[in-house]
Amino acid sequence: MIKAYIDGAVAGMEGFAAIGMLVIEHGVQTQKGIPLEKKMDNHQAEFEAFLYLLRYLLDNGKQKELIFCYTDSKLVSESIRKNYTKKEEHRVYLEEALLHLKKFDHFYLDWIPEKENRGADNLAKKALFQLAKKKRK
Template identity: 35%
Template structure:
């Protein structure tokens, strides 16, 4: 099973944003950060999950995937498979399409204090872009 910790960050809402992804597979650890452009914080959170699934599709195909996010909104939308928000709907659909590439896909809400690695990566993505 692959454990994925995702976080999105935005400097302003909307503003320059980044995604941080921290992956654990057994004793191995992988870190990724992406500058996402001008997005809201919630959009960045969705993109972090999407990018994580894209990475896993390429590097860890056919694995069981367990995503952890500190965004209650994102976790709720993905679990309920529903949103009224027109900005979030295409992002939800991308998550659903990408999740179908794995035999099992789970998403779980975690407190911010358990998501420090992904948070740091998301913030670094914004800072690196600002330099």
């Protein structure tokens, strides 16, 4: 069984972004904080975090595993659950996510409150801070 926590972070309303991913498998944690090179809003960063996780799991051959993924983004969790999003700029993310999800046998995505997602949040914020520092130079 794999538990994964994901989050996105953005500087300002629409600025530089980063994502955080915490994966726990057999008691071993994999932590990733990834700065993103393009500007986006927070919802796009949350989708980016979800897509990064899906690609990571696929690249590591985890399609047959039982996977529980947790996000504090209601937009991402509801969009995946309903296979629908209102905003045009989110459709490309949703379509890619749904395409990847078809490859998994047992993948469950649940919304959790922000306070329960501190690990992924801290990773995303740390990566965002490093990106901001790099951009100032």
